[in-house]
Amino acid sequence: MTTRGEIFARIRAGIGRDDALDDEKARELIDRLESPKRNLVPARSDLDRTRLVDLFVSMAEEAAATVQRVSHAGAIPRAVVSYLARHNLPMRVTMAPDSSLDRIPWKLEPMLALRQGKADPADEVSLTAAFAGIAESGTLMVISGAHHPSTLNLLPDSHMVVLHENQIVGAYEDGWDLLRRAQGDGEKRLPRTVLFVTGPSRSADIEQTIQMGAHGPRRLHILLVADYVGQGRQAS
Amino acid sequence: MADEKPNVALFATCLVDLFRPTVGFAAARLLEDAGCEVSVPHVQTCCGQPAYNNGDRKDTRRIAAKVIKAFAGYDYVVAPSGSCAAMIRRHYPELFKDDPKRAEAAQDLADRTYELVSFITDVRGRRAVVARHDGSCTYHDSCSGLRELGVREQPRTLLRSVFGLDLHELPDSDVCCGFGGTFCVKYPEISNRMVEEKVKNVQETGAEMLLAGDLGCLMNIWGKLRRDGVDIQVRHVAEVLAGMLDRPPIGEIKPKRDVPSWPPASASVQD
């Protein structure tokens, strides 16, 4: 018997069933997988839009992210530059090759040097889009892909993320629904990574004292844009 | 059971029976004050926890069968111990789950069995006792009563009704004192570390007296306090609630009876 076969035989012996499931039961379980149902979703994020956005902001800040609210995409370049200046960072940013970021009028800040691509170990600041914001815990839902190299979330010391207010949903389950919808019927696979980011990297491994910036970014800055553009903005 | 005066069997528990009959009398008084007719079946011994917790399931079942028989026919069975009451309430039915007839009898006993203080409040509906104690106390939550039976607010409610009593909350009152039945002699060094912590917390409250609802924990904490030379009195909560403070606290009674002087060389004495 193969190792695999042996493991299955043992599992089935433990369960008290000789063989694979009968068709009816299997059908039921396949349904459970193919049309996933939600379990209990906390009521915390069951809010109107304004309060949902407020919840996202307060939870993200609680997790030590910083949030800057801007009225429209045109205000982003200014906000980026002033953030970099405030933290004494170079005016050099590695940006995700995401079309939604391309449309931002970067020319307004000629001092800002933008490079598009995956992260280089020497990069200090990255700028990416997010797929969604999850209000219940102030979490960014970020997916990898041609438009979003995952190293940008991890290598630079400062990570800036553009999120639009209407990308904010209540619960993780809302995020999954959004992703399934965005993928449509074509792509059945999830993106290589779906990353939920809640605040900047930290470690409490030295004397149980929390310190920021363990391996990932020391700073997570969210640029929250109030204007309306359709949901699921991060290219997927 | 609908009659005015329920017939309550007092299950003193082996530790109270052997070491501290005062608790048995206090429990009986509390039950009588709460309108119960109290009996003490002579055939009672121990609930079987030492065997159960040491893996001897067969003997535990035999002991449980005896206990079930001993307490048949009473409206309620009440023990001044969360751990013994929980043994009967939570674990007896499980012991016989492969034997429907006995399981039924076990469940029947389980349904009638209560820890003393919660019986007074939850079943007898008493929110206060008539007792007085001019002094400060702190209360340790014994693990089984707290976690298996949900005894937490009940003793505090009744203690607050004791005239003159000043109740200080014990830091980490829900953390085990290290008694754990045979645990304290199987792993004495670890048990000691746990009771050290407990004693530290007890002292921190500044209370003059420590109370709890289980004699095992009380003997353990008392033993450590005395070994460390700390002069905090230790009593079962029932003694205070029943107003039986005329008797000396735990470990302060010198047996009255004359005893033959047969000192084994290893035993030493202290007052």
Next chain:
Amino acid sequence: MQSTARRFKQNAHEAMADAPLQKALGNIKHGFIQKRRKAAARLPEFEALRDQAREIKNHTLAHLDFYLERFEQKVVDNGGTVHWCRTAEDARRAILSVCRLVGAKTVTKGKTMIGEEIGINDFLAEHGITPVETDLGEYIIQLRNETPSHIIAPAIHVNKEQVAEAFRKEHTHLEPGRLLDDPPQLLAEARQEMRDKFLAADVGITGANFLIAETGSSVIVTNEGNGDLTQTLPRVHIVLASLEKVVPTLEDASTILRVLARSATGQEFSVYTTFSTGARRADDLDGPEQYHVVLLDNGRSDMIGTEFQEMLRCIRCGACLNHCPVYGAVGGHAYGWVYSGPMGAVLTPSLIGIGEAGHLPNASSFCGRCEEVCPMRIPLPKMMRHWREREFERQIRPTVARTGLRLWAFMVRRPWLYRRLTGFAVHMLASWAHGGARLQRLPMAKGWTAYREFPVPEGSTFVDQWRAHQRQILEEELA
């Protein structure tokens, strides 16, 4: 990993004399415990979520074969490979062969308890491959040549001076006179050192908090981001997971994640929760070229259908360790193997045998605090008791203890005998005390009197006194 579980008592003795360890353990109370309490109190649905989390895992375990098959199918559909491993040796071999295939020289590792379980680091090193731990705590203990003492805080027993010492010894290319007094300096140095290693590694090994049958994804949860770098930068990502990690859907994982972080660190959500599905896609700019799942049994399939099956619900949150007064007294190393605290006391005997790990399920006062906080509602004390029952049945316990227990049980079942013997015991204790109220030494109870006074019974037994009392009342009534 070599077990020292048989030496539990000795280990515990040494641990209780270890001052830095004791100080670190003391911090748990105000760290993990308080934070968990606050986080749980803040979410009204917390208890209901625990119920659902338990049901999800129960459902999965009842159909584990089905869900594992589906998971495998999805991994393969996504272009990955599943390696089925019965034993630790199988898993070590599987990992080695993947490493050899790509000619790996260094391997970075995210935190994986399964890696500890199969002793992968030593094995790789023996075969000329350098393993590098990337979780800061794991890195520290790797430098100190130790094993984790806590499942989510592996270096909880180490203080900052000891970290500095380990860094000075290891990072010899750095200025010897540099300052390493503060945690931030230590962290900065570790981060810098680690960067090069991340970039140089050929293979990244991570554990998995969940495997998703719906999508064939593996999920890791970290606060540092090391797991993500580990799986993103090298050419090959190996997920090392035991087979009970599978759950049906993304929704199911989301539900359990809600109780995981809160129970572990009291966070609302961990910083990085990553669902990884296969290798890099055609147009991806980064990510590994290969995705392997090494799926380990190592005794788990034998737990299914037994009284220990519920242990397979464990999500390794560490709450039971944090709340255990025995763990709090002795720390993790005393348990002598990979897993410690209440979850270790149940799991370790399943994995390395009750003969070896017999102390672990016995060293518990059954206070029940672990079960009270376990997000998966695992009845840990009950299962420890089951181990004691197996021990008793197989007569592993010392004969003296067994005989004593049986004699006592014999007496307890015979009330007349019991009354006589307890009466006698009262008498004896009083006699030993010479009329005093307490004993400082008692030959049969050395474990007690080594640390505590022993109270002398008040007088005759309660039942006897009550009988006398009733008789007196009766006589008074008659008179």
